[in-house]
Amino acid sequence: SQTIHQWxxxxxQPVGSPLSLECTVEGTSNPNLYWYRQAxxxxxxxxxxxxxxxxxxxxxxxxxxxxxxxxxxxxxxxKKLLLSDSGFYLCAWTGGAGDTQYFGxxxxxxxx
Amino acid sequence: xxxxTQMEGPVTLSEEAFLTINCTYTATGYPSLFWYVQYxxxxxxxxxxxxxxxxxxxxxxxEATYRKETTSFHLEKGSVQVSDSAVYFCANTRAVxxxxxxxxxxxxxxxxxxx
Numbered sequence: 001s002q003t004i005h006q007w008x009x010x011x012x013q014p015v016g017s018p019l020s021l022e023c024t025v026e027g028t029s030n031p032n033l034y035w036y037r038q039a040x041x042x043x044x045x046x047x048x049x050x051x052x053x054x055x056x057x058x059x060x061x062x063x064x065x066x067x068x069x070x071x072x073x074x075x076x077x078x079k080k081l082l083l084s085d086s087g088f089y090l091c092a093w094t095g096g097a098g099d100t101q102y103f104g105x106x107x108x109x110x111x112x
Numbered sequence: 113x114x115x116x117t118q119m120e121g122p123v124t125l126s127e128e129a130f131l132t133i134n135c136t137y138t139a140t141g142y143p144s145l146f147w148y149v150q151y152x153x154x155x156x157x158x159x160x161x162x163x164x165x166x167x168x169x170x171x172x173x174x175e176a177t178y179r180k181e182t183t184s185f186h187l188e189k190g191s192v193q194v195s196d197s198a199v200y201f202c203a204n205t206r207a208v209x210x211x212x213x214x215x216x217x218x219x220x221x222x223x224x225x226x227x
Contacts (some may be wrong), residue, residue: 006155032212044156044201044217051212059214090155099144099205099213103155 002027006104019078023091031093033074039087086111114139118202118218133187135202143204145185150199192225
């Protein structure tokens with residue numbers, strides 16, 4: 001069966017520091033991968049999606065970037081965090097031609 | 113563009129009460145429709161889905177029917193339990209190229225079930 005992992009689970013970072021969040025999927029190959037952010041009091045916002053290694057599409061211009069160095073690995077990064085980057089970051093995947101997205105456990109990021 | 117509107121919460125019910133959470137959508141074409149549930153501190157779990165008009169998705173006692181004529185996908189459960197307390201998200205999906213799909217979410221409805 002397929003499993004999706006995210007780490008770290010919780011992160012507290014100072015403003016201006018770098019960020020690296022990791023997402024990995026097990027039990028499938030060539031998944032489509034997604035990064036979402038859930039900010040307090042706001043809905044879920046799609047940040048990036050990827051259909052393959054090195055292929056990244058950005059939905060919203062912002063202070064973040066994404067990379068996909070391996071088939072089942074998706075990384076969210078920032079060079080300098082802003083207060084507004086605080087939130088709950090969720091990774092998701094779909095397989096094959098399916099449109100159902102399956103979510104990871106999330107990373108809670110607090111920028112102070 | 114696509115959008116999803118769901119009833120604002122919070123919704124507070126007593127155990128064994130009937131639940132309805134309304135959801136309507138706008139979309140071009142024929143999107144798939146989903147309900148996801150988020151328990152405190154956790155990621156989203158797929159609750160149920162429907163892929164075409166008149167389909168009924170069901171899981172764990174929850175049901176929702178894809179109503180194309182009213183562009184709705186209301187979530188119902190006949191008898192809620194304390195363990196159903198969570199945030200519920202309605203979503204639709206559209207293709208954005210190739211095998212890639214974008215989910216559009218509603219803002220979520222917080223459900224609290226009291227014993």
